[in-house]
Amino acid sequence: MRTQVAIIGAGPAGLLLSHLLHLNGIDSIVLESRSQAEIEATIRAGVLEQGTMDILKNAGVGARMQAEGALHHGIELAFDGRRHRIDLSELTGKAITVYPQHEVIKDLVAARQAAQGQLLFEVSEVELHGIDTVTPTVGFTHQGAATRIEADFVIGCDGYHGVTRPAMPLQGRQDYQRTYGFGWFGILVESAPSSNELIYAQHQRGFALVSTRTPTVQRLYFQCDPADHVDNWSDDRIWGELHARLENNDGWRVNEGRIFQKNIIGMRSFVSTPMQSGRLFLAGDAAHIVPPTGAKGMNLAVSDVHLLAQGLEQFYHQGQEDRLHGYTAAALKRIWRAEYFSWWMTSLLHNFTDASLFQREMQRAELECVVSSRAMATALAENYVGAF
Numbered sequence: 001m002r003t004q005v006a007i008i009g010a011g012p013a014g015l016l017l018s019h020l021l022h023l024n025g026i027d028s029i030v031l032e033s034r035s036q037a038e039i040e041a042t043i044r045a046g047v048l049e050q051g052t053m054d055i056l057k058n059a060g061v062g063a064r065m066q067a068e069g070a071l072h073h074g075i076e077l078a079f080d081g082r083r084h085r086i087d088l089s090e091l092t093g094k095a096i097t098v099y100p101q102h103e104v105i106k107d108l109v110a111a112r113q114a115a116q117g118q119l120l121f122e123v124s125e126v127e128l129h130g131i132d133t134v135t136p137t138v139g140f141t142h143q144g145a146a147t148r149i150e151a152d153f154v155i156g157c158d159g160y161h162g163v164t165r166p167a168m169p170l171q172g173r174q175d176y177q178r179t180y181g182f183g184w185f186g187i188l189v190e191s192a193p194s195s196n197e198l199i200y201a202q203h204q205r206g207f208a209l210v211s212t213r214t215p216t217v218q219r220l221y222f223q224c225d226p227a228d229h230v231d232n233w234s235d236d237r238i239w240g241e242l243h244a245r246l247e248n249n250d251g252w253r254v255n256e257g258r259i260f261q262k263n264i265i266g267m268r269s270f271v272s273t274p275m276q277s278g279r280l281f282l283a284g285d286a287a288h289i290v291p292p293t294g295a296k297g298m299n300l301a302v303s304d305v306h307l308l309a310q311g312l313e314q315f316y317h318q319g320q321e322d323r324l325h326g327y328t329a330a331a332l333k334r335i336w337r338a339e340y341f342s343w344w345m346t347s348l349l350h351n352f353t354d355a356s357l358f359q360r361e362m363q364r365a366e367l368e369c370v371v372s373s374r375a376m377a378t379a380l381a382e383n384y385v386g387a388f
């Protein structure tokens with residue numbers, strides 16, 4: 001098989017890149033290790049920045065997002081028994097949209113398939129060769145047959161556990177990493193929304209987050225031990241924990257409902273540089289991870305591939321490579337900003353078991369500053385909506 005751009009991974013990064021290239025007349029093949037049904041059912045992100053919405057809209061894949069996504073103009077921060085609204089739109093002129101990542105995936109898969117794009121599911125044994133030449137190849141197995149793609153470029157969009165980052169030459173690599181001693185317990189619930197806006201709660205029992213998916217499905221999270229197991233958490237125990245962390249005596253309550261999914265996710269900050277070597281480029285979670293507190297991961301994946309698509313377009317249509325050469329530097333500006341914000345939101349809102357009494361007071365004082373100083377609230381809002 002021969003193509004211009006071989007893309008590994010059909011997450012938001014790989015699918016959007018393939019679609020953006022197609023709009024520019026550039027041919028690609030996407031290789032995905034899971035099935036179409038699986039990628040379209042995996043529950044992950046929910047918050048899209050305005051810039052992400054604009055990219056999806058301009059690429060002609062935003063119709064359902066605009067019709068079904070919910071525009072949110074603010075978020076709430078809860079601590080010390082009180083809730084404080086951060087008015088994102090008033091402070092920044094921008095808003096966010098709550099539209100599930102797997103719906104974005106469905107829209108992108110439909111667009112690629114409608115354009116007869118080559119999207120191969122359930123591939124295995126993906127191997128990269130010759131990335132330091134101008135004719136890299138990708139070997140893989142599909143439907144029992146060993147196959148090979150010859151391409152001009154290979155783009156690693158295969159997430160944190162993929163095969164493309166380990167294929168990068170070790171010389172000159174620098175990884176940056178921070179792990180947190182806690183995770184998030186996430187549930188999906190059949191109920192009406194408990195709140196019109198997302199609630200980020202800091203509590204002595206640990207962080208909790210009220211988010212939403214649709215008018216009838218809600219997404220809730222609470223800080224937990226990353227080594228804990230979902231089987232240790234009965235529905236009653238989960239509701240007890242959420243009520244304790246989210247409610248006070250103002251009468252507001254979290255709506256209970258049938259819990260139909262439970263999972264535990266770890267939290268880490270991670271950046272691997274450079275994001276390119278020869279004809280191999282990395283985008284999205286393959287190159288960097290943020291803890292979910294700032295809701296930035298998918299938005300970063302979208303902005304990476306937006307930059308890459310521009311670089312590849314310049315290469316093919318103008319015969320110039322400076323955008324591709326500058327990809328890592330351009331992408332990292334936004335990535336470090338999002339790493340900083342996600343780390344800061346995580347530090348502001350979670351319980352750190354090793355925190356001293358002094359550090360706990362600093363955390364509370366910082367929360368007070370954020371909700372009482374317009375300047376600090378604006379800084380949070382700008383970072384949250386992605387106005388940078």
Ligand code: RFL
Binds near residue numbers: 008011031032046126
């Ligand atoms: P993905 O989505 O991980 O996709 C990678 C794809 O590559 C496939 N793959 C391979 N394919 C072929 N060969 C191989 N060897 C392969 N190895 C892997 C995988 O099967 C997969 O389909 O990476 P991508 O495209 O970079 O997208 C990143 C986002 O998915 C991620 O950053 C977000 O989900 C993070 N995130 C959030 N981001 C936001 O912007 N807003 C949010 O509100 C938000 N909430 C979240 C989140 C992530 C969460 N979890 C589960 C970590 C909430 C949660 C709970």
Ligand code: PHB
Binds near residue numbers: 293295
């Ligand atoms: C979600 O709805 O999954 C979600 C929302 C906000 C976050 C993280 C996840 O910060």
